[in-house]
Amino acid sequence: MMSTPARPFLLLLLGLLWMNSAMAVEEPKYKVLATEGSIEVRHYEPLLMAEVIVEGDMDEASSKGFRLIADYIFGNNQNADNAASSKIAMTAPVTVAPQSSKISMTAPVTIEAQSAQPDIGKAQTWRVHFVMPSQYTLNTIPKPNNNAVSLREVPEKFVAVLKYSGFNTTAKVQRLSDEALAWCNTKGMKILGLPQLARYDPPWTLPMFRRNEIMVEIAAPSSLR
Numbered sequence: 001m002m003s004t005p006a007r008p009f010l011l012l013l014l015g016l017l018w019m020n021s022a023m024a025v026e027e028p029k030y031k032v033l034a035t036e037g038s039i040e041v042r043h044y045e046p047l048l049m050a051e052v053i054v055e056g057d058m059d060e061a062s063s064k065g066f067r068l069i070a071d072y073i074f075g076n077n078q079n080a081d082n083a084a085s086s087k088i089a090m091t092a093p094v095t096v097a098p099q100s101s102k103i104s105m106t107a108p109v110t111i112e113a114q115s116a117q118p119d120i121g122k123a124q125t126w127r128v129h130f131v132m133p134s135q136y137t138l139n140t141i142p143k144p145n146n147n148a149v150s151l152r153e154v155p156e157k158f159v160a161v162l163k164y165s166g167f168n169t170t171a172k173v174q175r176l177s178d179e180a181l182a183w184c185n186t187k188g189m190k191i192l193g194l195p196q197l198a199r200y201d202p203p204w205t206l207p208m209f210r211r212n213e214i215m216v217e218i219a220a221p222s223s224l225r
Contacts, residue, residue, distance in 0.1 A: 026091045027200075028131045033158075033221065039183055040161045041221065047154040048136055050144070051129035053099065058120060058170050058197070062096050065128025072149045073130070077142035086142045089133045093198035093213065098123035120174045158221065160184050162214040166207045173197055173214070180214045190219035 034041040050072060054064040073088040098120055132141055138153050162180040166172075177195035184191050193216070200211035 026089065026133055027093070028091075029134070030159075036183075038163050039180070040163065041218075042159050042161055044157050044159060046156050048132040048138060048141065049129045049152050049154055050132055050149055051127055051152060052148050052150070053125065053127055055125055057124070058096065058098075058126070058168075058173065061126035061128060062094070062199075065096060065126065066094060068146065068148055069128065069130050072144045072146060076145045078145060079142050080140050085145075088136075088142065091131050091133060093200045093211070094128070094130060095196050095198045095215070096126050096128045097194055097196035099125040099127055099194075120177060121170050158218050160189065160216045160218050164212050164214075165210050166212070167210070168197065168199065168212060176214045177216075180216050184216055184218060189221070192217040192219060 028044055028047055030042040030044045032040050032042055050069050052065050052068045054061045054068070056064060073090065075085045075087055077085050077088070079086055132151075138151060141151060144151070160180060160183065162176055162183070164176060177197075180195055181191065196215040198213040198215055200213075201209070
């Protein structure tokens with residue numbers, strides 16, 4: 001029988017292999033409304049997310065969160081009709097965001113605009129989430145057996161996205177988060193939450209081929225209201 005410490009590592013490895021080998025990994029649907037350099041303004045359709053709240057620095061939280069949600073989608077769940085568990089297809093990206101006392105985790109989530117730049121290096125509480133495949137609704141998706149994993153419906157939203165490649169260090173993510181927030185401010189956009197780091201590739205992907213994004217939720221641009 002597999003030891004308890006070995007199981008999370010295997011789940012992580014299987015998940016990364018799944019992401020890397022899948023012919024077509026589903027990604028959230030969105031429409032690009034504007035582009036300026038490496039920044040896009042996107043409109044996302046409503047989403048269903050599986051998420052966890054974990055503690056640690058950015059790398060520790062990413063690893064912990066991935067393992068918990070991978071455990072859920074690989075079968076530690078209960079079908080809505082009380083039948084046996086099911087595997088849920090992996091999607092991309094894996095997203096991590098620092099948490100603040102100003103963030104409410106009710107559904108739908110309401111996030112108060114931050115008055116100061118987030119200090120990612122000091123953050124010790126994080127939200128990690130995967131977007132669930134579009135075939136599911138909150139009523140039909142298998143329910144987590146682990147109470148640490150929660151499911152949440154997210155309404156349509158507008159997001160400013162800074163795209164880049166390479167490794168993700170705390171200093172780099174902080175710098176690019178500050179850059180994304182500054183861009184939003186110069187455009188007069190109302191910021192609705194802390195920046196999120198979205199990663200699309202497994203860790204062995206060559207740096208120049210890695211897809212990373214800093215995502216900042218914003219109010220609907222005035223031209224679309």
